[in-house]
Structures are given as structure tokens and as C-alpha cells.
Amino acid sequence: MEKDLNIVLAGFGGQGILFAGKVLAYAGLQEGHEISWLPSYGPEMRGGTANCSICISKEPIGSPLVVTPNVLVAMNLPSLDKFIDAVEPGGLVLIDSSLIDKKVTRTDVTVCYVPATRMAEEHGFKGLANIILMGRLYAEIPFCSEENLDAGLQKCIPARKAAMLDMNRQAFALGKASKE
Amino acid sequence: MPEKVLMKGNEALAEAAIQAGCRFFFGYPITPQTELAAYMSKRMPKVDGTYLQAESEVAAINMVLGASAAGARVMTSSSSPGVSLKSEGISYIAGSDLPAVIINVQRGGPGLGGIQPAQSDYWQATKGGGHGDYHMMVFAPSTVQEMVDLVSDAFDLGDKYRMPAMILADGMLGQMMEPVALPESEGKALPEKEWAANGHQNKREHHIINSLYLQPQKLEEKIRERYERYHVIEEKEQRAECYRTEDADLVLVAYGASSRIARSAVNKAREMGLKVGLIRPITLWPFPTKAIAKAAKTAKAFLAVEMSMGQMVDDVKLAVQCSVPVHFYGRTGGIIPTPGEVLEQIEKILGGDR
Numbered sequence: 001m002e003k004d005l006n007i008v009l010a011g012f013g014g015q016g017i018l019f020a021g022k023v024l025a026y027a028g029l030q031e032g033h034e035i036s037w038l039p040s041y042g043p044e045m046r047g048g049t050a051n052c053s054i055c056i057s058k059e060p061i062g063s064p065l066v067v068t069p070n071v072l073v074a075m076n077l078p079s080l081d082k083f084i085d086a087v088e089p090g091g092l093v094l095i096d097s098s099l100i101d102k103k104v105t106r107t108d109v110t111v112c113y114v115p116a117t118r119m120a121e122e123h124g125f126k127g128l129a130n131i132i133l134m135g136r137l138y139a140e141i142p143f144c145s146e147e148n149l150d151a152g153l154q155k156c157i158p159a160r161k162a163a164m165l166d167m168n169r170q171a172f173a174l175g176k177a178s179k180e
Numbered sequence: 181m182p183e184k185v186l187m188k189g190n191e192a193l194a195e196a197a198i199q200a201g202c203r204f205f206f207g208y209p210i211t212p213q214t215e216l217a218a219y220m221s222k223r224m225p226k227v228d229g230t231y232l233q234a235e236s237e238v239a240a241i242n243m244v245l246g247a248s249a250a251g252a253r254v255m256t257s258s259s260s261p262g263v264s265l266k267s268e269g270i271s272y273i274a275g276s277d278l279p280a281v282i283i284n285v286q287r288g289g290p291g292l293g294g295i296q297p298a299q300s301d302y303w304q305a306t307k308g309g310g311h312g313d314y315h316m317m318v319f320a321p322s323t324v325q326e327m328v329d330l331v332s333d334a335f336d337l338g339d340k341y342r343m344p345a346m347i348l349a350d351g352m353l354g355q356m357m358e359p360v361a362l363p364e365s366e367g368k369a370l371p372e373k374e375w376a377a378n379g380h381q382n383k384r385e386h387h388i389i390n391s392l393y394l395q396p397q398k399l400e401e402k403i404r405e406r407y408e409r410y411h412v413i414e415e416k417e418q419r420a421e422c423y424r425t426e427d428a429d430l431v432l433v434a435y436g437a438s439s440r441i442a443r444s445a446v447n448k449a450r451e452m453g454l455k456v457g458l459i460r461p462i463t464l465w466p467f468p469t470k471a472i473a474k475a476a477k478t479a480k481a482f483l484a485v486e487m488s489m490g491q492m493v494d495d496v497k498l499a500v501q502c503s504v505p506v507h508f509y510g511r512t513g514g515i516i517p518t519p520g521e522v523l524e525q526i527e528k529i530l531g532g533d534r
Contacts, residue, residue, distance in 0.1 A: 063441045
């Protein structure tokens with residue numbers, strides 16, 4: 001990992017935003033990085049949207065609240081609108097383009113349009129658009145080894161849901177392959 | 181070294197209490213600390229402990245008083261409005277010389293306020309809250325790991341000095357996940373409580389746990405005895421972390437969540453060549469006056485950073501004793517300041533010296 005990652009994941013409640021964040025955090029932890037994960041729990045959550053801040057760093061983490069992300073994953077339009085201006089120049093923006101029609105007008109950020117929700121449905125991974133996007137994020141910024149990433153998935157999926165682990169692995173691989 | 185796991189601050193506080201031997205928890209739900217009680221409700225029955233959701237905060241704190249009087253290691257938790265309700269009971273616990281751990285995962289106030297993180301209960305925690313001449317020890321963790329470590333200290337020191345201890349956290353620390361290594365202390369022997377009112381089958385004089393002293397001489401005597409203990413604590417138990425303070429012209433003072441933001445601002449300021457450091461109080465009562473007085477000998481100014489309108493800054497001023505200026509920057513109502521905002525203040529204060 002070349003530089004610290006300050007990630008904001010945002011979308012609707014139920015899209016697995018907090019879960020996806022936890023996978024990234026655990027993967028970072030396995031890799032030996034400092035990490036923090038902070039969910040929104042306030043009024044915005046009660047309005048049906050969810051977001052979370054994840055910091056992955058080599059140094060101890062100061063504020064866990066990401067104000068200027070260098071990675072934004074937006075899974076609905078309100079989230080994109082809310083956070084796009086805050087993204088650091090040179091940052092990475094991942095958009096679920098099957099749910100968001102809008103194109104980003106900023107030219108100083110890298111934008112990946114991934115039709116994650118549609119891909120999930122087509123491949124029988126309904127509800128795993130979040131993990132597809134994580135796969136793409138990893139393809140863009142491989143912040144840890146593949147083994148540690150997989151260990152992160154294993155930490156987040158309880159052993160009694162072993163079938164889910166396999167689905168998540170496949171969804172992740174699908175997202176990762178979408179870069180090519 | 182046990183394997184590190186990711187835990188929410190609220191859950192880590194609960195597990196740490198169980199590891200520290202706490203087997204009684206009386207709670208009442210309130211955002212943003214509810215995960216703590218929820219965790220306790222699952223975990224306590226597995227360790228033969230008691231989890232009880234009381235009918236109110238007032239009931240919960242009085243159950244804590246009862247369990248503590250019987251010699252049990254006991255805890256309750258709440259967030260700001262709930263802690264106001266518990267304050268009467270905390271005064272009774274202090275007036276009865278009983279140990280207990282009270283957790284406050286602060287949110288914005290006054291009144292129902294909001295549910296986002298705040299640090300505006302500093303005065304309530306350190307200057308009383310309830311009525312009467314009393315103190316409780318107040319610990320201010322700034323990471324999830326420190327939450328774990330301080331819970332165990334709060335229990336041990338509360339037992340040692342026979343007084344309540346509070347963990348003053350906030351919504352950010354309660355809700356965030358960080359890696360923690362949990363101590364493997366389950367089953368460690370707890371100190372004998374020779375004063376406990378726990379049944380004696382007529383084998384000794386009965387113990388009385390009480391906060392009522394109708395004779396003023398008796399009450400004054402009791403309070404003076406308690407204050408002798410408080411003085412020992414003020415002498416021996418102050419804790420603070422000093423970060424890059426040795427050569428600092430400006431010393432920031434911040435605890436808990438805001439200390440993390442202040443630390444980021446200090447690092448940015450250092451990159452700009454500004455001599456800035458941070459004192460992070462770990463105990464709020466006793467307040468780390470020694471660390472601050474020491475820094476005041478070399479620093480040109482202080483800046484208290486809080487998520488309030490300025491409460492701890494009073495204690496910083498008392499410790500600095502007017503020797504150098506003490507500035508304040510705060511956000512309140514659930515707003516978390518950004519490192520950039522704090523850096524602006526740093527530049528403003530040091531502006532004249534550059």
C-alpha cells in the first residue's frame with residue numbers, strides 16, 4: 001500500500017455498506033495496517049441511507065471520520081451528490097452505474113462506473129453488489145495480499161454460513177475482473 | 181499476545197467489563213450506547229452473570245448501588261440524558277463509599293439534545309453531577325483498545341479507593357470499530373471486600389452501608405475522611421499522554437475523540453515546521469495538573485480543543501495558573517471538528533511568532 005486509504009462507502013440501508021466496510025477493515029488488519037471503521041448512526045441513517053468511513057494506514061489513525069476521502073464508493077445518487085465534491089483530487093470514485101445514471105463532471109478524479117447491482121443479479125449473487133464493488137476497488141488499489149483479503153471475508157462471514165462465503169468470493173472475483 | 185479482533189467501542193467496553201470480573205449489569209437503552217447493553221444481554225448469561233434491563237435509568241443505578249453494597253463487581257452504562265437521571269444514584273453511591281463503574285457514551289445536550297458524539301458532559305462528570313461534596317474517578321479513553329484497558333483500571337481503582345469510577349466516552353468511540361486485543365483475565369481473583377453487607381450468619385458485627393448522617397459533626401468527619409482519599413488520588417493517579425510537547429511553543433490539550441483530531445492537527449502543523457504538541461488527559465478527575473504545569477514552564481500558549489462550548493478549558497486554566505494564555509476551540513451539538521479547523525486555530529495563535 002503506497003499511501004493511506006481514507007474510504008467512504010455510501011448507499012441505502014440494506015445494500016451492505018457497513019458489511020463491505022468491515023471486510024475492507026478486516027483485510028487491512030490482517031495485512032498489519034492500522035484501521036478504523038466508523039458507521040453513520042445519526043439522522044441520515046434514520047432517513048434510510050447508510051455510510052461508513054474506513055481508514056487504512058501505516059500510522060496510528062487520528063480522526064476516524066473521513067471528511068475528504070481518497071476513495072468513494074457510491075451506491076445511490078444521494079450518496080454520490082453528498083460526497084463527490086469532498087473527494088481528494090486524484091482520488092478514486094466507484095459508482096454502481098446500474099443504480100446511478102449521472103456521470104461525474106469532475107476531471108481530477110478517477111471514476112469507475114460498475115453496473116454492480118445488475119452484475120449481481122445476472123450472476124445469481126443478488127445482494128452482493130457491495131462485494132462486487134469491493135472487488136473492483138481491490139483491482140484498482142490492491143492494499144493487501146489476496147490471502148489477507150480472503151481472510152477478511154472469512155472473518156466477516158460466520159462459519160455457519162459457509163455457503164455465503166463462496167458466493168462472496170465469486171462476487172469479489174467478478175468485481176475484480178471488471179477492470180479488464 | 182491474543183489475536184486482535186475488530187470490535188465496536190460499545191461492545192469492547194462490555195467484554196472488557198466481563199473480563200475484569202463484572203457479573204452484574206443493570207442498564208437501560210439509549211443511543212449511542214445501546215450496543216453495550218445488547219452485548220451484555222447476550223454475554224452475561226453465558227458467564228453466569230446477571231443482565232437486567234431496568235424500568236428506568238434511576239432504577240438501574242439504584243440496582244448498581246445494591247449490588248455494590250453486597251460486594252459485587254457491577255456496572256451500568258448510558259448516554260448523556262440517561263446519566264443525568266443516574267446522577268442522584270451516583271451521589272448516593274459516592275456517599276456510601278461504594279465502588280461501581282458507570283459508562284457515559286456522550287451525545288449532544290442539553291435536554292434530549294441529539295444523538296451524535298459530544299463532550300459536553302465534562303462538568304457533569306468531573307464537578308459532581310449529583311449533589312454534595314464528592315468526586316468520582318473519570319477516565320477518558322481515546323481508542324477502542326484504551327476503552328478495554330481503562331475499564332479494568334476503573335474497577336480496580338474503584339475497589340481500592342471505595343468510590344465510583346466513570347468511563348467518559350462519546351458516540352464516536354462507542355460506534356467505531358478498531359482492532360483490540362482483549363486481556364485474558366477471565367476468572368482472576370478479585371479483592372476481598374471486608375465491608376460488604378453480604379450476610380454473616382451472626383459471625384461478625386453487621387455492616388451498614390448508608391449515606392445518611394443526621395449529626396453534622398459525623399457527616400463532616402465522614403466527608404473529610406473521604407477527601408483525604410481524594411487528595412491521595414489527586415497525588416497518585418493523574419494520567420496523561422504527552423505527545424511532541426518537549427519543544428512545543430503551543431500545547432494543545434484534548435481528551436477522547438477530540439484528542440485524535442488534535443493529534444492529526446499537531447502532525448500537520450509539525451510538517452509545516454510549527455512547534456506544536458499535545459497533552460491528552462487520560463484521567464479527567466484527577467485532572468493531570470502536573471503534566472500541564474510542567475509544560476507551562478516552556479510553552480508559550482495552550483489551546484484546549486473540545487466537542488463542547490468549553491468545559492475542560494477551565495481546568496487547563498487552573499493548572500496553567502495564568503502563566504501563559506489559554507485559548508479554546510470547540511464544536512458542539514454533535515459536530516466533530518476536523519483537523520483542518522484545528523490547524524487553522526494553531527496558525528492563528530502562532531501567527532505572531534512566525
